[in-house]
Amino acid sequence: MKRAKNLYSYYMVFPALLIYSIFFVVPAIAAFYYSFTDWRLDRIDLKFVGWANFEKIFSDKTLILALKNTAIFAIVTVIGKNLIGLLLAVALNMRLKTKNLLRAIFYSPSILSILVISILFTPMLRTEGTINSLLEAVGLHSLSQAWLTNPSIVIWTIAIVSIWQSAGFQMAIYLAGLQSISQEYYEAAKIDGASSWKSFFKITLPLLLPAININLMLTLIGGLKVFSEVYVMTGGGPGNASQVVGTIILRSFGEGNWGLGTAVNTLLFVVVTIIAIPLLIFMRRKEVTE
């Protein structure tokens, strides 16, 4: 038996291990070290500065705003993408004539680049753009807005564009989950006289947990890593109103503030891990007991 195990040589793990370690893990570990230094583009001798970078992050208004925006973006997109994705999946799992066509339409934006979507929406969201003319055409003048130049709503606008793009992807995962649930459960529930609401909460949701789990993880992690949409639609503006962690890292890189930029990155790393790992463990446990 022992011999049989050794037949599977670890050599075959090495190429993947090597590439992944050099280009992902080593930089991630190095970042922990460099976030405690005053690493700059123009200076070669590094000085260890303790928590100074992190103190700077929490005392700088723009950086705080970036953290707040990242949190808003993540929460709004997690809720929006999952709620809409789940509703679409449940509806498109019914016997509808146009179901296949509708599935394809709702999925289609998620195969496009965020860049394409962001550039497309930029002119449509202007004061004189398509969205406002549509709102005015249906009599909703009061909702008409400067979507991307009003500092108090800009991050919400970007989050809604992101939901528009990827709710269809979440829908596809929920659909895959729904289709793996055996019809027998529903038939049994019907015989017992359960309402559709009751079977949704007692059968569908619990059995959909693996799909819910993966979708929550994907949207939450994706939301915290947000960069491209903001970079393309506003560049962090107007002023600094839509800065997020991702754009702050680019800015500190451009300014040569590498130690600070790495500290922001490390903070993101820690936050994502702290939120994701317990969520992952909690969800796994829930799945097993169901």
Place this chain on the structure above:
Amino acid sequence: MGYTRKITIRNYVVEGFLILASLLVLLPLVVLILGSFKTSAEVLSFSLSLPETWQFSNYVRVFQEGGLSRAFLNSIWITGVSSIINIIASSAASFILARRETKVSGTIYMYFFMGLIAPMSIITTIRVVQGLGFYGSISSVILIYAALNTAFSVFLYSGFIKTIPRALDEVAFLEGASVFGVFFRIVTPLILPVNATVAIMVFMSVWNDITIPVYFLTDSSTWTMPLSIYNFYGKYSRDWNLIFANLVLTSLPVFILYLFGQKYIVSGLTAGAVKG
């Protein structure tokens, strides 16, 4: 009778509502496609009107002035090679990790799995690539993409390889096959559908990405499609018709890939989301 009738009516209501909702998805895309055939004055309304005359010349201009052929080749090369490296390395690693059920293999699996969660650290990655002496090159970007997608691919492959009976390997070993022989002759043919899933997923995410090129492709001769569009967008900010034509051209390859690979995307999502 009453019950089925109620269901039918409910389905019509749901269907009608979904068709209305699908317009919200379709309209912006129609604005994009129609706009790419309009004149630069006509496009400025960003409306659903048909072009007065269809300007096919927009596409020709974009291709010539945007330097798209170069960017197209760069994108094909980067996405193609990084997908191939990722597929070979991840499937080989997953094969061993799925077969050896030891503490070491479990730890290595978790080590890979962390990559699904943790965000990459860009500035230190740049330093690593500089240290290795190939910052700014296409090959650095290829290796970074291969590394970034390792976690996801190992996750998909491991789940699938576990469902392949070990007895198949054992027979081959008895007949004197090496581990490479078993992997390439027995396992690889059986995991072809997962290879297709991973290839499509990695290809789509790399083709559409802009974050890595923004940081790592410093010379315009190495730019990918998305990056050259971003640059084009800055330069031709008045000519939305050309920008839209450019966006359509970039989306075309992934759209075609999607049409052919649809069933693998769905099966991949099922394997990853539901069984994983």
